[in-house]
Amino acid sequence: MTRPLSLAYLSSHRCPPVEAVRLAAQTGYGFVGLRLWPNAPGAPQQQLIGQPAALRETQAALRDTGVGVFDLEIIRIDPDFDPHRWDALYDIGAALGARAILVAGDDGDEARLTQNYARLCEAMKPFGMTADLEFMPWTGVRDAAAALRVVRNAGSPGNAGILVDALHFGRSSSTLADIRAIPRALLHYAQICDAEAGTHFSNDELIHTARCARLLPGDGNIDLHGLFAALPADLPVSVEVTNHAREAQEPPAEWAAHCLRASMPFVG
Template sequence: MKSCINGATTMPYTLQQDIAAAAQAGFAGLEIWWDKLAAYLETHSTADLKQLLESSGLIPVSICPLRIWPFRDSVPARQEFREAVQIAPQIGCNLLAVCPDFQPARLSREEALAIHAKELAVMARLASQNGVRLTVEAIGGHTLVPGPTEALELIEMAGAPENVGVLMDTFHYFRSGVTDQEIQAIPLDKLDIIHVNDCEDGALNELTDARRLYPTLGVIPARHLSLLKDRGYEGFLSVEIFRPEYWEQPIEEIAGKAYATLGELIASL
């Protein structure tokens, strides 16, 4: 399994700072936060970024988060997606992480999923034209896509595009009560990346992103990761934490602690 850090873990800092800190800490990969990328490209080119990543030795694992938003003002989300599809191959990145919208009260689950699937199919075709994969992130407690079973169902309804897979997040799967059987049912060729983190103890429906912790410091069992390791998963484990308390610390401390605790987690599997 390979080490990676997500730009959310160091949210207040710039993309340039993310790259420097991730490389210094020893990470192999970086997930690039979309807003930081957009800010960087206001004054730099994609060629500048590609060179910076290459000189740092970091793999640009994904750009995230993009949105499947058929039920809101979808114009900005679609525009961002089109931009990301163009940018990704220019910086050596072949993966975009996409998050689903929530189910409107006026629609049944089946109706909402069908609309999502239609949108996802269009996105997949656009991405495929640029050699880019999409990975669907299930969200803890989500009304439509709370876990891998629903994410795979959505992909199937979209026509099972070859360039669409799933993103696992240990916090979201913990919140949604994802079972061992669901983990075992994820095709490894559809599992693009795993977000790792931990969280405080508490009622599942009361856990928020702000209560995430560094890996190994909370109550999330490592069992699902062990199951996937035993099945042969060798992809990236990306530390993604949205904790304001951590964000107040120097970026070198955040990245260093993330790398150290990720190493402890991997060693325990």
């Protein structure tokens, strides 16, 4: 079965939204992911919020190409979380027809994080998108079991989700059994890349790899065959490969096509 494939923000981060949409269409992806909210103050992002002309241009590109917006980034649940901080992101997600928003758990108090995740799901309900909690080993949601626990303790809201990133699967204590234990209703998409697997990395090393030194699928030793066999056969896959050194040698279109070719043996 052919899975729907999305060009993740990190694979096309050099492009503004309208170019990312056109690039996805040109290189064979059916969807695109956009980072319209930075992952840290002042960090890189794609500019679309508060820019009506750019939004109209992006919407026109979506109509013209048939590409859809799959996910938007990023909401971080911190100790001072207020779900209305991201009202502009919800609004633009609805305008773009986005399916999901990526959520990170940045609170070491799991009870408070769980309560705030439930508040987020409630705030997002009118906008038709899922709140996909991504486990990352340097955050308050370190592995797949923790993500499932948070979602269940939040009451398993109807728009709840768990995002499985191959990188974080390979660098956390998560097992294939943990992945299989995630209910299908909570799985909306997964992300593919590769890297050196293991749980011995420092937080700085984990973050560096995630943000700028991922490997093409097949160039590392994460069990990608096992992971994507454990996930539903029809689950959409976001191709998320950023490697600043490699990207310096390839224009965005070549890199996007290269990432797709490398992913197909695992998800095609």
